[in-house]
Amino acid sequence: MSKYWSKLVASVEPYVPGEQPKDRNYVKLNTNENPYPPSTQVLEAIKATANESLKLYPDPNGEELKRTLANYCGLKKEQIFFGNGSDEVLAFAFMAFFDPEVPVLFPDITYSFYPVYANLFKIDYELIPLKDDFTLPVEQFFKPNGGIIFPNPNAPTGEYITVEAIEEILHHNQDHVVIVDEAYVDFGGESAQSLIDQYPNLLVVQTFSKSRSLAGLRVGFALGQEELIQGLERIKNSINSYTLDRLALAGAVEAIKDEAYFQATRNKIIRTRERVSDELGKMGFKVIPSKTNFIFISHPTVKAEELFLKLKEEAILVRYFKQPRIDNYLRVSIGSDIEMDRFLEAVRKITAG
Amino acid sequence: MSKYWSKLVASVEPYVPGEQPKDRNYVKLNTNENPYPPSTQVLEAIKATANESLKLYPDPNGEELKRTLANYCGLKKEQIFFGNGSDEVLAFAFMAFFDPEVPVLFPDITYSFYPVYANLFKIDYELIPLKDDFTLPVEQFFKPNGGIIFPNPNAPTGEYITVEAIEEILHHNQDHVVIVDEAYVDFGGESAQSLIDQYPNLLVVQTFSKSRSLAGLRVGFALGQEELIQGLERIKNSINSYTLDRLALAGAVEAIKDEAYFQATRNKIIRTRERVSDELGKMGFKVIPSKTNFIFISHPTVKAEELFLKLKEEAILVRYFKQPRIDNYLRVSIGSDIEMDRFLEAVRKITAG
Incomplete structure (x- = not known):
């Protein structure tokens, strides 16, 4: 605390990202990074741009990138906004669409x-509790609000709702903006972008x-009607x-263009996720069905925090959230098959112990 | 205007950057870019980082970059903040240090x-008029305020105040933050960073x-005490x-390390600026003394707007601000000697008229 801080900065509670320790070489399954390298087309484009x-x-408007994505998505370039990672896009969206007076709604576990963001921009919010199975209670979003935001699939649970369910939420909330945060949608979900033409909100x-x-x-984007x-x-x-x-x-343009590589890597991750989920199920774990590049798991006897710490001793980093309802779960990013085999082996050892 | 916009977004007046037309090949002297390429060390480091x-x-804290700059500046790494360009740093500083109630002070021409920023974050401000010769009226900043910000050298005038004058402002304003925006200080000014140890504000x-x-x-930074x-x-x-x-x-680290290249290019720009200023003076222009990589000029008979338009016809872009007090001035970035010779030749032709 400093006498030079604004009231605002004194009141915020900053986000804490997953740890990036440098003390040893970890199997890093804690920040949902992709185990596969970017497309070589991306790397070549970056090298070619590292010049005078x-x-x-x-270009402040990123016209070429917008045109490329517009072409890929079947939208107009005026329906696309790019930001420095989707976190920046989300922060700007809170400023652009939510007002302080009426609470915005988002899930309690999300x-x-x-x-x-809500604290930073002084926007009231109301938490909508997920159901006991961590699914989104769609009808709880059919009440007066100042806007809605949720990830689909949700994080850190990996749970997913259908485009039909999203349309129900949109249909019941035509006076305020509904933000669907699809950071993980490419791993098996269906994007809500097909609803953009119909729903200006x-x-x-x-x-x-x-x-x-x-x-x-650091590239994220938003899709929506021009307004x-x-x-x-x-x-x-x-x-x-x-x-x-x-x-x-330059890199982002090529990432969109290399569709074959994108399909191949996401399919590999989906296959690994399904295999690892099966293995963990056989070991007695509860595995929440995931449409993401992570799984959310709980063991019947070994506490999540203990498992988290023991995995860390084995140089395997996963994410543990010490918060109500989910403090006996671990979020495990899907790495390569070799990484996940190391993870499974360590888990087998710890839970057998 | 959209019914989905927040009150905030409806009320802002966004910044408009200098034009970046693509219709023909311009001599671009309108956005204060450097005419010389980045250091080859920077380009090599970027290429080497374009990998898996x-x-x-x-690294969310940019530790290596902070250590490198700390070493260069003689500060601690905890006294350094990096952002996505200095515009982002300035926006965050408005949020972190200025409150809505008491007006912050900045020059009328700046x-x-x-x-x-002030409009976006709902911070009141009071404009301090520059003197007739566009110098900063230092003593006008000795009054109650909620914070102070000014560029030194100032933009778009290029005028500069000494570190002693900045210390006077700091001395009279110890309860609020004083932000000295030194975007152009490397072109002949002296940084106020020597005052950081003494002034926590x-x-x-x-x-x-x-x-x-x-x-x-897109790399900018702030220096100040840890708080x-x-x-x-x-x-x-x-x-x-x-x-x-x-x-x-990765690129920014090498930019700091290649001190020889930095010194060589900034000195070239300073030499070109002095030469061009002299030539324009001989042609009858009023040239505000500049410590930046641009000059602010006015012709006794040819109106600035006319000169701006005629230069554009000659494929030379400069910046014209249609605003009170400076609407008969042009801001001209210092390009390479070849570019500036083309500029001088065009100006000579137009003003000979």
Whole structure:
């Protein structure tokens, strides 16, 4: 605390990302990164852009990237907003679409950045408790609110609702913006983007960090009707005209273009997830059905915190959330098959112990 | 305007960056970019980082970059904050240090992003008129306020105040944060960073966009005592944990290390600026003395707007601000000697008219 801080900065509770320890070489299954490298097309495009052009500002509107994604998605480029990772997109969306007076709704167990944004921008919120099986109680979102945000699939549970369920939520909430955070949708879910034409209040947010293996490049985006996109652009252009550097713009274009690589890697991750879920089920674990690149698991006898600490001793990092309802679960990112075999072996040893 | 916009987004007036037209090949002297390429060390480091590591999140704290700059500046790494360009750093500083109630002070003629930030975060401000010769009226900042921000050298005038004058401002304002925006200080000014140890309310902001030829990489930073830096970190970590991607982190480290190249290019720009200023003076222009990589000029008979338009016809872009007090001036970035010779030749032709 400092006498020079604004009331705002004194009141915020910043987000804490998953640990990135450097003391030893871990099997890193704690931040939902992709185990496979980015497409070589992406790497080549970045190298080709590492030239004299870096002396010049990037295109503040990312026109080429928007055109490329528009073509891929079947949307207009005016229906696309890019940001420095989907976290920045989400922060701007809180500013652009939510007002302080009427509470916005989001699940009690969800991406822990949402309450951080709400606190920062002084936006009231009401937590909607997930059902006991961690599924989203869709009808609980049919009440007066100032906006809605939820991840689909949800994090850290991996649970998924159908596009039909999302449409029900949209149908009951036509006066406020509904943000569907699809950070993990490429691992087996169906995007709500097919509803954009019909619902002017729908904003779909996605990222290149997971399914495109580009967490280190910082590229996220939002899809929606032009009015919503213009709202995001107005916030962005009141903070920073150039949020994506030239290298990120160039790399992201190629990530979209290399569809074959994208399909191959996400399918590999899905296959590994299914295999590991089966193995863990056989060991007696409860495994929440996942449509993401992570699984959310609980053991009948070994406490999650104990398992977390013992895995760390074995140089395997997973994510443990010490919070109500989920403090006996671990979130485990899906790594390569070799990494997951090491994980399974360690778990077998610890739970047999 | 959309019914889905928040009151906030409806009320903002976004910043408009200098135009980046693509219709023909311009001599671009309108956005204060550096005419020289980045250091080859920077480009090599970026290429070397364009590898599998991009699948992993960047270091959210940029430890290596902070250590490198700390070593260069003679500060501790805890006294350094990095952001996605200095615009993001400035936006976060408005949030971290300024409150809505008491107006912050900044010059009437200055970086036009300041009122945009103030409007976005609902912070009152009072404009301090520059003197007739565009110098900063230092004593006008000795009055009650909620914080102070000004560029030194100022933009778009290029005028500069001494470190002693900044110390006077700090001395008279020990209860609020004073932000000195040094985007252009490397072109002949002296940084106020020598005052950081003595003044816990001083925040110095700089950028890699101008003197390090890296506008396309998006790297800016702030220097100050730890309490202020922690305030900025709290805001950043409430918006986006990873604002600098792996490529920007790697490139920025090398930009600091290649001191010889930095010195050589900034000295070339200073020499070109002095030569061009002399030539324009001989042609009858009023040239405000500049310590930046641009000059602010006015012709006794040819109106600035006319000159701006005629230069554009000659494929030379400069910046014209249609606003009170400066609407008969042009801001001209210092390009290479060849570019500036083309500019001088065009000006000579137009003003000979």
